[in-house]
Amino acid sequence: MDASQPLLFLDPGVGGLSILAPVQELLPNAPIVYAMDQAGYPYGQKTEAELTGRVPALLGRLMEHVDARLIVIACNTASVIALDPVRQALDIPIVGTVPAIKPAAALSKSRVFGVLGTRATVRQPYVDNLSREFAGDCTVIRHGSHELVMLAERKLRGEQTAIADYAAILDGLFSQPRGEEIDTIVLACTHFPLVETELAEAAGRPIAFVHGGEGIARRVAQLTEGQPWPDAPPPGRAIFISDGSDTTPLKPGLERYGITEFEAL
Template sequence: MISPEAPILVFDSGIGGLSVLAKILKVLPQAPIVYSADYAGLPYGEKSEIEVATRVCAFLGRLSERYRPRLVVIACNTASTIALAHARAVLGVPIVGTVPAIKPAAEQTQSGVIGLLGTKATIRQAYVDKLEAEHAGGKTLLRHASPDLVAAAEAKLRGETPDPAIFAAAIAGLASQPQGDRIDEIILGCTHFPLVQEELAMASKVAGLDENLGFVDGSDGIARRVFYLTEGQPWPDSPAAGIFVSTGPVEQIEPYRSALERYNLTQIMSL
């Protein structure tokens, strides 16, 4: 029997997973939420595979013991492409991962040229090669590592204005590659990146990319999967205050408080 109060545990290295949480709350507004951020390990994109896998499994294990979630969402492309199989092997609850949305981008492209923005760790993964081979045959996938977008998204959520040069550099990293000027779909391969999609769209226009350029991420698919896996389960009559848990000090999260409250994450604590 699953308790109505059993939460959905959403995990990311930082606040990027909020882009996924927003979609989950649209389909499951009553769901109790525990959002966990490994701020002590941010950024994951600069770490080795073994380091990421070890941190993710250890962190999720401690969180699962404390909160007894009904389901875990790894709302981080880097963590999912590296540690998803490891986490599923050690945790006794369903786990939904996040991977670059290559399939929908390949289905939507008209030019046959797709861009992928991600962290350094994500774009080099064999898992991404596999997705490309399975879903983007006959298409051209251009990849570019944009770690600065993570910091830009974090700054935006703190109420700061990120440097526009960061977005221009990310788009230029794709557009300057052979056939880059033909890109008509850009995959946001990090959950932080949808939080700065407007800024990326503006930089794309300045760069002269397709005026009908689309941005694709996996958040809608994740929300549908979470809804399917929890269908028929009991929920509270009204949503409880969500919990935000960080591996860093609580003081580090204070600048994000107003942004977190928009997602009903009003209880902030450290692990």
């Protein structure tokens, strides 16, 4: 293992930054490549067949370009749909991001909690299985929102967003039967922790928000334990799988995470 071999993060947008940040806290000298699949954005609007075809092929192409030591699929939708096909296709450690239902069940006092994700994520049997295994005594209320993905993208670009828009999205949980009892919400899309402050303000009452970033960071650290790293943090590198749109507005937000080198693929 060469110290310069990076950790490769894949997300269609900026949501993976909520996973990158805790990884950087645990492994501050790790070389980082953040691949943004703009041409495939948004994953939450894709079919299962589209993602099981696209994600393994794209990661195979990226591995030809980047000699990564480990891949993080920093997207809940891609993970719950395409994680197994990726692991079958690539002989490298793969870490996925899945809804934090187990910690939410441990935290909820009312035994009613929400799962807020993309529409593709919240309808997956994977979420049913997690709920049965870890939250059998809870009422689990789900809501899928592409609009919240867009709000997180706008925030990273430095645009203003309205609290009323977040309140309308949360109403998709709160207006369902027993929704008024929700005391915990799983942020089951990596975009959503980026707007946790806005969601907390819009909720209008105390809500605990749970996501998997810290657990994923611990898993990455475990899988790379004992491996060499550079003596100092190297510049992070972004690869845009381009859809032809202007990436300039994204760069200041990425630079806040130490990503200062940019290229298109």
